[in-house]
Amino acid sequence: MKKILAVDDSASMRQMVSFTLKKAGFDVTEAKDGVDALNIAKSNTFDLVISDVNMPNMDGITLIGHLRGLPDYKFVPMLMLTTESGLDKKSAGKAAGATGWIVKPFNPDQLLATIGKVLR
Template sequence: MGKTIMTADDSASVRQMVSFTLKQSGYEVIEAVDGKDALQKLGGQKVDMLITDLNMPNLDGIGLIKGARAIPACKFIPIVMLTTESQDCKKQEGKAAGATGWIVKPFKPEQLLSVVKKVLG
């Protein structure tokens, strides 16, 4: 049984790319369109990892991370932010909220996979 990764991004093309890259490597993928959608889905099933965009409507990445960390099953899962923001203050904010890592867009599929493999062990 492969590991399940949730990807939350309001861009369909980014979700498709992340999803395609992960599925090719044998991961199960759950897609969410924004933080609110992701939190609802996280409440109903166990995921091994969360990859989230920072800037999203309804609930942004920081809000999603805080919300996910409040769910017992998600307290210790790796959460990686995938974003165009590369500013240190944003990284600090993400870390403070509970993010494990950071990938700056545009990203290469192999870059994403190496981070996923690293944090999932």
């Protein structure tokens, strides 16, 4: 089963993402901010990381930058959740090593379709 790390400071978004992915047959671990995610990521391996951008403690772009530097995460796809108005974040995210992005708001089907781009 493919393992996904879902990072979002908003509990409802996290639950929605997690629920959708679990229902689609993924093994999902949740983290509530960048620091939390980094700690979890260090003691586990994942096939995909999905992270919100704007979070307390450590934002998503910093998280992706840190993760990309870890040997285990060199090739792991990492997607950021961003809003249309946060488009300028995309290039910053790419520079940090993000694979791609999912634009909020999205519905479960869109989420799964997007994930299909990097997990097959």
